[in-house]
Amino acid sequence: MTHSTSPLPEFAARHLGPRDEDVAAMLDVIGQPDLEALVAATLPARLRDTHRLAIEPSDSEQAMLAELRSIAAQNVVKTSLIGLGYHQTVIPPVIQCNILENPAWYTAYTPYQPEISQGRLEALLNFQTMVADLTGLDIANASLLDE
Incomplete structure (x- = not known):
């Protein structure tokens, strides 16, 4: 098995949006040379905002994963006591039907009864x-x- 040591493309380029080949094929179908020409043909100039957004360049995937790992390392795992002592318990059917499965215990929703309203x-x-x-x-x- 061979491994490449070259850096991977940015995460967004690999996972978000269409590939460059797909964009070129779509533009070819609609008869536009590039995305800028498509925008110019579709959006009136008075509505276009031409100044660039002040967005910092994105981190590489490796840098972002390292930052997320450092944040996750701050988590402290506590002992969960939820559900302890409730193993292999047999619930009588009358309790299960009338209490555990009765929506009146866990919702305020009242079913609409049209015959009563009528x-x-x-x-x-x-x-x-x-x-x-x-x-x-x-x-x-x-x-x-x-x-």
Whole structure:
């Protein structure tokens, strides 16, 4: 097995975006000589920002990995007590079904029950209609209904 001692290309060039050959093929399909010409043909000049961003050059992959290793070396591994003592435990099905698998214990979400909502809306309409009939008014609301 042979190993190359030449430096690897930058991480971003190896992993982010299309390769130079792919960019050339795409530009050839749309009939543009380069990316600058594509931008000029697509974006009006008044919208283009021509000054360069003040971004420092990136580190090499090896330098970045060394920095990440030094940060990771500062971690202190503590003993985790989560889950200790809960091994090979048999849970009765009634407990598992009604407590451990019941979403009411771990969520505030109430399932929507359309038949209940529809029934309530119908009761409100019936009450309003009855109040309008009894009072002889053209309109009524359900604010007097005490459910």
